[in-house]
Amino acid sequence: MNIYLDDTKVKENLIPFSLTKHVADIKIGIFSIREKWEKVLQGKASLSNSPENCIVINAALIPTIHNFQTIIDKSIHGITIEEDDVIKILKYPWHIYQLNDWALRMDFKLIIKENHSQKIPETVQVIHAQEVFISEDVQISHCVLNASTGPIYIAKGAQIMEGAMIRGPFSLGENGVVKMGARIYGATTVGNNCVVGGEIKNTVLFDYSNKAHDGYLGDSVIGSWCNLGAGTTNSNVKNNFSTVKMQLSHQLKNLEAGNKAGLIMGDYSKSAINTSFNTGTVVGVSCNIFGNEMPPKFVPNFTWGNEIYNIDKAILDIQKWKQAKQQDITQQEIDILKNIHQHLTHA
Numbered sequence: 001m002n003i004y005l006d007d008t009k010v011k012e013n014l015i016p017f018s019l020t021k022h023v024a025d026i027k028i029g030i031f032s033i034r035e036k037w038e039k040v041l042q043g044k045a046s047l048s049n050s051p052e053n054c055i056v057i058n059a060a061l062i063p064t065i066h067n068f069q070t071i072i073d074k075s076i077h078g079i080t081i082e083e084d085d086v087i088k089i090l091k092y093p094w095h096i097y098q099l100n101d102w103a104l105r106m107d108f109k110l111i112i113k114e115n116h117s118q119k120i121p122e123t124v125q126v127i128h129a130q131e132v133f134i135s136e137d138v139q140i141s142h143c144v145l146n147a148s149t150g151p152i153y154i155a156k157g158a159q160i161m162e163g164a165m166i167r168g169p170f171s172l173g174e175n176g177v178v179k180m181g182a183r184i185y186g187a188t189t190v191g192n193n194c195v196v197g198g199e200i201k202n203t204v205l206f207d208y209s210n211k212a213h214d215g216y217l218g219d220s221v222i223g224s225w226c227n228l229g230a231g232t233t234n235s236n237v238k239n240n241f242s243t244v245k246m247q248l249s250h251q252l253k254n255l256e257a258g259n260k261a262g263l264i265m266g267d268y269s270k271s272a273i274n275t276s277f278n279t280g281t282v283v284g285v286s287c288n289i290f291g292n293e294m295p296p297k298f299v300p301n302f303t304w305g306n307e308i309y310n311i312d313k314a315i316l317d318i319q320k321w322k323q324a325k326q327q328d329i330t331q332q333e334i335d336i337l338k339n340i341h342q343h344l345t346h347a
Contacts, residue, residue, distance in 0.1 A: 001041060001043065001055070001072075002046065002052075002053060002054035002055065003037060003041065003045050003046070003054060003055045003056075003057050003072070004045075004046045004047075004054045004055070004056050004057065005022070005023075005024040005033070005034060005037065005045050005046070005047055005057055005058075005059040006056050006057065006058060006059055007022055007023035007024060007047075007058075007059035007060065009058070010023055010058060010059060010060040010090070010091075011023050012252075013091060013092055013248070013252070014026070014060070014090060014092065014093055015093070015248045015249050015252070015266075016093070016223065016248070016264070016265075016266030016267070016282070016283070016284045016285050016301070017093060017206075017221075017223055017266065017267070019266065019267075019284075019285050019301070019336075019340055020223070020224075020266065020267040020268075020285055020333075020336055020337075020340075021224075021267070022034075022047045022059065023059040023060055023090070024037070024045065024047055024059040025047075026090065026096065026206075027096075027189060027191055027204060027206050027207070028062065028090070028096050028099060028100055028103045028189070028204060029062075029100060029102075029103025029104045029105075029106060029107040029171065029189065030103075030104060030107035030108065030110075030111065030153055030171045030173075030189065031107055031110075033059060033060075033061075033062060033063070033090075034047065036062065036063045036064070036107065036110070037057075037063050037068070039110050040063050040064070040065055040068045040110070041068070047059075055072060055075055055076055056075065057071060057072070057075045058075075058081065058089070060089050060090040060091065061081060061087065061088075061089055062087075062088045062089070062090065062099070062103060062106075064086075064106040064107075064109075064110075065106070065109055065110060065113070066086060066106070067086045067087050070086070070087065071087065088102060088103070092246075092248075092255065092257070093221055093248070093264050093282075094219075094221070094246065094257040094258065094261055094264065096204050096221045097187075097202050097203060097204055097219055097220060097221055097262075098258065100169075100187040100188075100189060100202065100204055101150065101169055101186060101187035101202075104150065104151065104153075104168075104169035104170070104171055104186070104187050104189065105150060105151060105169055107153075107171070108131075108133070108151040108153055108169070111133055111153060112133060115133070115135075117132065117133040117134050117135075118134040118135065118136060118138065119134075120132060120134060120145075121140060121141055123141045123142045124140060124141065124142070124143055124144075124145060125143070125144045125145070126144075126145045126146075126147070127145070127146045127147060127148045128146070128147040128148045129147070130147075131147035131148075131150070131151040131152065131168065132145055132147050132151070132152045132154075133151070133152070133153045133154065134154045135154060135155050135156040135157075135158070136156050136157075137156055137157045138154050138155075138156070138157070138158050138159070138160075139158075139159040139160070140154065140158075140159070140160040141160075141162060142162035142163065143160050143161070143162060143163065143164040143165065143166070143178075144164070144165045144166065145166050145168075146165075146166065146167045146168065147168045148168075149167050149168050149169070149186055150167075150168035150169030150170070150186045150187065151168050151169050151170075152166060152168040152169070152170045152171075153170070153171045153172070154172050155171070155172060155173050155174040155175075155176065155192070156174050156175075157174050157175040158172045158173065158174065158175060158176045158177070158178075159176075159177045159178070160172070160177075160178045161177070161178060161179050161180040161182075162180055163180045163181040163182075164178045164179070164180065164181065164182040164183075164184070165182070165183050165184070166178070166182075166184045167184065167185050167186050168186050168187075169186040169187045169188075170184060170186055170187070170188050170189075170190075171188075171189045171190065172190045173189075173190060173191045173192035173193070173194065173207065174192045174193070175192060175193045176190050176191065176192060176193060176194045176195070176196075177194070177195045177196070178190070178196055178197070179195065179196065179197035179212060180197075181197070182196060182197045182198060182199075182200070183198070183199045183200070184196070184199075184200045184201075185200070185201040185202065186201075186202065187202050188200050188201065188202060188203050188204070189203075189204040189205065190205050191204075191205050191206045191207040191208070191209065191224070192207040192208070193207055193208045193325055194207065194208065194209050194210065194211075195210045195211075195212045196210070196211050196212065197211070197212050197213050197214065198211065198213055198214040198215045198216065198217070199214075199215070199216045199217070199218075200216075200217045200218070201216075201217075201218040201219070202218060202219050202220075202260075203217050203218060203219065203220045203221070203222070203262070204220075204221045204222070205222045205226075206221075206222065206223050206224040206226075206267070207224050208224050208225050208322075208325055208327070209222050209223065209224060209225060209226040209227065210226070210227045210228065211228040211232070212228075212230075213228075213229070213230035213231065213232075214230065214231060215228065215230070215231045215232045215233040216233045216234065217232075217233070217234055217262065217263070218234065218236040218260075218262050219236040219260045219261055219262040220234060220236070220262035220263040220264065220265075221263075221264050221265070222263070222265045223265055223266045223267035223268070223269065223285075224267045224268070225267055225268045225318065225321055225322065226265050226267070226268065226269050226270060227270045227271070227321070228270070228271050228275070229270070229271050229272045229273040229274070229275060230273045230274070231273050231274040231275075232271045232273070232274070232275045232276075232277070233275075233276055233277070234262045234263040234276075234277040234278075234279075234281065235262070235276075235277065235278055235279040236260050236261060236262035236279060237259065237260055237279060238259075238279050241259055242259070243256050243257075243258065243259060244256075244257050244258065244259065244260070244261035244279050244280040245257065245280060246261060246264065246280045246282055246297075247282055247297065247298040248282055250300075257280060261279060261280040262277070262279070262280070262281075263277045263281050263283070264281070264282045264283065265282075265283040265287075266283060266284045266285040266286070266287070266301070267285055267286070268285060268286040268314075268318050268321075268337075269283050269284070269285065269286060269287040269288070269289070270287070270288055270289065271289040271290070272288075272289060272290035272291075275289055275290070275295065276294050277294075277295060278294055278295075278297050279297075280297060281295065281296075281297045281298075281299070282297070282298050282299065283295070283299040283303075284299055284300050284301035284302070284303065285301045285302065285337070285340055286301065286302050286309060286314045286318065286337060286340075287299050287300075287301070287302065287303040287304070287309070288303070288304045288305065288309060288317075289303070290305055291305055291306065300344065301340055301341070301344060302314060302340070302341055302344060308344060309341075311337065311338060311341040314337065314341075315329065315334055315337060318333075318337075
């Protein structure tokens with residue numbers, strides 16, 4: 001079966017992540033949307049073009065073992081698909097963390113369907129061991145895994161250091177690291193090759209990002225290749241517990257994101273030590289946040305302090321960060337970044 005995941009009608013509302021990646025490559029739960037489709041179909045999903053005789057599917061629809069056939073059938077017959085108890089749709093970036101509890105539980109079922117967990121080491125204090133899955137080559141000892149509140153998945157090559165306390169639902173990606181004494185609440189996803197520490201709650205970190213030190217991160221989504229400096233903390237609730245409004249672009253303003261809304265940070269962005277983010281802050285692509293004042297609630301793409309990030313310097317800085325994790329910036333990434341930079345409107 002050939003499927004084409006089309007994001008042309010949904011990407012505008014999923015800024016800043018849709019600026020640098022296809023909507024189907026957004027991670028929610030354990031896997032990206034594309035990876036979920038490929039697992040339930042046991043085949044490839046096309047993103048760049050529409051294969052012959054393919055089924056066109058909205059890339060913002062989140063497939064599970066329970067709903068994927070319904071999504072396919074309705075897509076074939078051109079039936080409008082609405083969100084319900086079984087089918088969920090990413091409409092705005094805050095839906096990533098709002099739906100992450102559900103997505104983690106659904107993806108965990110995909111994992112345990114065809115795989116077997118490694119034995120949990122005796123030094124690990126575990127609650128509800130049947131809801132914990134540990135992959136091969138994992139380093140884990142003298143920590144607490146509490147799966148009574150949801151499943152816990154630890155991917156291949158990951159490491160959980162001593163003293164870490166984790167409550168499910170939780171996912172740690174391949175080669176990810178949870179540092180000593182970390183306190184992580186569900187529903188949290190830590191992507192591949194990420195390093196995390198401090199206190200984290202109901203947050204999704206895309207691949208290759210770091211929140212390695214103390215500080216609070218809650219009800220947030222952090223893009224790929226981001227780094228939060230030591231002591232970086234965000235607010236996720238207004239003092240009067242009223243609805244939080246977010247701004248995604250100069251056109252999309254005052255969007256209601258619910259009562260709990262933390263930090264939305266686009267790919268390649270970073271914060272200096274002790275940065276404090278206000279409730280419902282949105283940071284664009286390739287920003288460098290520093291200074292004595294609290295950052296504004298909307299930080300446009302390529303913001304460098306109070307200036308515009310020079311594109312050549314931004315690309316060079318990204319390359320340095322990628323080399324630190326044995327990667328190189330690709331020509332495709334450079335082209336995307338230059339295109340975003342050409343359309344800056346820091347007004």
